Amino acid sequence: MNDNEVKRGTISLHGAQRIADVPRRIFGSFIEHLGRSVYGGIYEPEHETADEHGFRGDVLDLVKELGVTCVRYPGGNFVSNYRWQDGVGPKSQRPVRRDLAWHTTEPNQVGLDDFYHWSKAAGTEIMMAVNMGTQGLQSALDEIEYANGAPGTALADWRVANGIREPMDIRMWCIGNEMDGPWQVGHMSAEEYAVAVERTAHAMKLAEPGLELVACGSSSASMPTFGTWERTVLTRAYDYLDFVSCHAYYFERGAKSPQDFLASGENMKHFIATVAAQADDAKAAHQGDHDIALSFDEWGVWYQDDWNRQEAEWKAQNRVLHNEPWPTAPHLLEDTYTVRDAVVEGALMIELLAHCDRVRSASRAQLVNVIAPIMTQNGGPAWKQTVFYPFAFAAHHAVGDAFAPTIHSSQVHTESYGDVDAVRAVVTFDQQTHSGCVLMVNRDMQQATELHLDLQDLLSNTQFTEIIADEQVLLHDDDPYATNTIEHPDRVKLRTLDITASAEHPAQFTVTLPEESWAGFAFHLV
Amino acid sequence: MNDNEVKRGTISLHGAQRIADVPRRIFGSFIEHLGRSVYGGIYEPEHETADEHGFRGDVLDLVKELGVTCVRYPGGNFVSNYRWQDGVGPKSQRPVRRDLAWHTTEPNQVGLDDFYHWSKAAGTEIMMAVNMGTQGLQSALDEIEYANGAPGTALADWRVANGIREPMDIRMWCIGNEMDGPWQVGHMSAEEYAVAVERTAHAMKLAEPGLELVACGSSSASMPTFGTWERTVLTRAYDYLDFVSCHAYYFERGAKSPQDFLASGENMKHFIATVAAQADDAKAAHQGDHDIALSFDEWGVWYQDDWNRQEAEWKAQNRVLHNEPWPTAPHLLEDTYTVRDAVVEGALMIELLAHCDRVRSASRAQLVNVIAPIMTQNGGPAWKQTVFYPFAFAAHHAVGDAFAPTIHSSQVHTESYGDVDAVRAVVTFDQQTHSGCVLMVNRDMQQATELHLDLQDLLSNTQFTEIIADEQVLLHDDDPYATNTIEHPDRVKLRTLDITASAEHPAQFTVTLPEESWAGFAFHLV
């Protein structure tokens, strides 16, 4: 901890507004056919912990420990040149394909049916994406019928023949992925995608009015079409849409300074506000009866410059034709996360929860090996990266309703966002179990902060008189670049948060957050 | 008959203009895979009257009695998610599908080949629609080659292998169905459909220059794009189009008053005039060499509110996922027609004939069970609805040329159209057989009308001296809501029209039409 002066601040629930119920889907994640996410990640039939379907048991255990609720699949860029039909049926008859998005060979040994089995084992909901790059309407309709149809039609009976009698009841469907991105196979202008998504979403809802459909939003806030894309798409297809996607990645080298990186949540706030405004405009234009929610279905820390360099090299090598087979399940995007990265992700999760009235689903990208909280060695162990911890704490404790506490905090200066609060926090409370949590982050790189935490309002008008701490955890390290690796998988772990109950006020606490740290405090009322 | 004062009027051929030859296709109808139109309608292999192909003989007899000339197939909304390939080949291998348009299970036991057999048995021409919703150009080209190609290519030989050696010679093809309708699978803006129809029609005519192609027009005159849709589509695709579709349905609860309902033909007149003007504009823009004719390929009385309610309920029930199989051949749109409905349809047929210079094809929608003149009970009898009668009389007697007689009539007041003639009539005459007919309607709900009918001009400059009545029929009932049902299939039948030849003038008659009645008078010269 830095020895400078300690700052002071307060986090108070007094007069705080309830934001919304915490949607369980906000703790979603993402598995794409990319690198070793699937093959050697969740799936490794030869692994000693593999189950009957070939899925690694050690990874499944970590997924459950992480508390993931909903997993987006199978892409990502991958989906835009994926034929879902390739991934079902007897494994020996599935075609090997080239994947254009990641320049790899796709063996198709895992597909829709297999992922359904994995999701059952993991206890997670499926958020399925359809291919709008090389396929389209008919293929999407067929996939829905294959997945969800009652036995008795050719497509549903194909599923039954493949061993899954019951309908999969997959409710959330993404209509393509990042179709605004020039890198995307089949990328479109906003007007072109608006036509495609309206047509597809309309037909999908004819098939199943109960589906929840997600339109592609912008691939990042820095896309030149950010905002106008959303307006164009949501206005045309409003009637059939439930969600619009938001994607945002952050990394230290991509920020103007490390302090700016720590304040990445400011960018996410701006992103959410902009997209929500476009969704509201679309609703107003239709005099609509429903809000289009935000599905923040790719978020997290990603060292994008590494990938960009890798891809540029790959393309340069291929200026002349060459005919080498493309690699299968190569090591791609296997970023190793630092403590600082984890603090940033903890802060981003606080933003998502603080806006959960509009953000009704989110997927931390991704889950295993590829920009992931969970890493594996083929034939070897699995371990947790630094970013595992704040996610897991939130996923397990942030239940019930979310509240925006009043925060008084010292400021830190950033180049991108000006002066911003060092401290961000969100409070959740579950009326059923009378338990809750506080998630806090100190984004100040230099100085610790001592916070007065006032949860008194939780006791008002109740029969409860006291707040009992269940867990009090801190993520911090004197070395912000400390990481977990296969050699030192537990180099970074949660510490105990320094939190002291007030002697006089049973719901007031003093908590100290070291510089650039994230903390969680879980409690229940008695 | 109402006891009020009897109105008087005249219907005179004196100086009447020939409109055009009566196109036989104007007596077309429509069979869609919808409800029990096909399964349990025309097709019921277990029925005691079924022929070798499983088609009900009693229904075929009624179809012939109705005098239908041309039948549109297989949809309608159904076609926009139909794969024609599903409907050919061995029946046991045809896939069972879900139909999104009507939320039913499609067993595909009837398809193109089967319908061809049925049409041969019924003596009707096929008007085939291709799927522009989930399929498109290639599928349409394949279907044409399958149907019409000379043996020796893969697609034509597939037809031969399926038992039909000779080309089917299907000449009329609808390029999609109601693509302007937001309810349509794959619906399009006018600009989008204009592109699609131009591309498809061009290629279809490359395949067979002799085809007659029908572009989708507006789904109804109340569509917000009515008129501009036609202009956009016809202007872009003029070179390759022969027809533009018109669709109009009427029902009493949908009209501002019962009197307005009876005057529905006024709406149809407006519809025809508007679309004809757009077709002429498109021709002028291209300095074209051919007229685009109107194909009024969905018309009739349809209690649309019943279906809208049914569909809304269905969708509401499905707000959550459910996995019940969709019904097969359910009772859908089985409207029971009143005498009033039949009078309206008789009046609409008069309008079609009165505009047969532009309306060169028409399909009363539909033929069996679904908003239909012919009803069946599964395993039981078939019977005629009220609307059967005026259609059948016209189809059998309106041959040769159509003439617009001069009409002097009392007026009735409508909210939608102002004051309009109570009486509408059209005359046809066949120079080959020297026979003709007069079709008349009295749209006045209150008062009968006594008409002076002057056909003198038919005798001018001929060797004939007299007009001999062949048939004189009246559709009227003191109870305008009288219907035919399975229990009382003959409650409503044609009556004898009260018509008296003038003693002095061999081609002049006095005819009395009760309030809200339709009448037909068939004759020949001697």
Added chain:
Amino acid sequence: MNDNEVKRGTISLHGAQRIADVPRRIFGSFIEHLGRSVYGGIYEPEHETADEHGFRGDVLDLVKELGVTCVRYPGGNFVSNYRWQDGVGPKSQRPVRRDLAWHTTEPNQVGLDDFYHWSKAAGTEIMMAVNMGTQGLQSALDEIEYANGAPGTALADWRVANGIREPMDIRMWCIGNEMDGPWQVGHMSAEEYAVAVERTAHAMKLAEPGLELVACGSSSASMPTFGTWERTVLTRAYDYLDFVSCHAYYFERGAKSPQDFLASGENMKHFIATVAAQADDAKAAHQGDHDIALSFDEWGVWYQDDWNRQEAEWKAQNRVLHNEPWPTAPHLLEDTYTVRDAVVEGALMIELLAHCDRVRSASRAQLVNVIAPIMTQNGGPAWKQTVFYPFAFAAHHAVGDAFAPTIHSSQVHTESYGDVDAVRAVVTFDQQTHSGCVLMVNRDMQQATELHLDLQDLLSNTQFTEIIADEQVLLHDDDPYATNTIEHPDRVKLRTLDITASAEHPAQFTVTLPEESWAGFAFHLV
């Protein structure tokens, strides 16, 4: 030779600018599935010279003699309704299809694999076109993977199973054919094609960054969208394009006068300048890093009026449906070329070489039987048309760099282009072999020209002192309509060019070109 006054002029390399290296691909040609180009042209298994793959050896010999370097395949208009998948695999299982472009039956006995074998035998590069009419992105991607993919994926292994283990390494791909033409199956507006080509080219380059992609340009300079088409397409898809197609055909009856016909190269110059300007605009708009080159991939003499008449008759006959099988490999576009046609083609080749800084690929259309330099009789001989000669001379001798000599020439008057130089010429020189050639044409219909040819600059700053003639050929006939036919296959041959070295200057010559003649002079330095 005309007895009038002989004109005089000069062709001088003094101070001449190097244009660019001569791209070998500029001597490309074109084989389309059209008429007897393939069946009975390159392919005739029953022919006595046929090789193991059924390809005629006599035709292969002539192709090699012609010196063709690169052959575009399989269309042309044909490709826009072609399924490449039909043409691979066991020949007995390939489907027979109708080809809409040329109204013929396609037996699919030659396809991608077979043409690969032919190209190996002919020593030619393949320039492959994909179908953008009835197929699109997915089919194009599959075709690339089938052709070029490393074994190990389903599509590449399909090729291996069909007998071709090694990747074909097909580098140049045309994205559709003449999509601006209203006659084209699936024709598009410039905006529609711009979207399609950007999407397709982007994905193709993801698959193989080393591909060289060709966008459709205008079908002729007389298209109403000429210029704007190029601007729209190249601006949108610039990033992924290497070439833009140019197509131009000329024929005597299509020109305002025979003299205008002889000056057709003026039109080609204008074509090149216009398209190059659009390509540069697109580059500027993107601040681009590469030029889009011109692929003049259909050029030559074609008696288009014959085909237009034939096609109109065909369509007129088909106003009513008829079900005759379509002919297989009929005699279509079998134009018989005159000496004048050959002089024109010689002049056009000079223009291509004179603009080879921008025209980096060209395909004389076509190669065998169909508007072709090589003709065959089924079961009989093959022979050379007049146009064979200037192409073959250039293909063999125009190696190395191209230079634009200074030309002083008398003028001829044309209605289309005003007064133009009678003489056009281009010089090539290969620094490796110290050999070169001069290609010359006298477009004056009336008068011969005596030219002073100054190649002195080739000797400057070298160890060489003299220019030795290797070949000196002349194409001319007193009868400009003389042709080669099966009966008189050698009626027209190359003659010896009248060329005299200067006694004083070892690199100066006097050469006489008769009226409307083409000449080639090949030399090396000593």
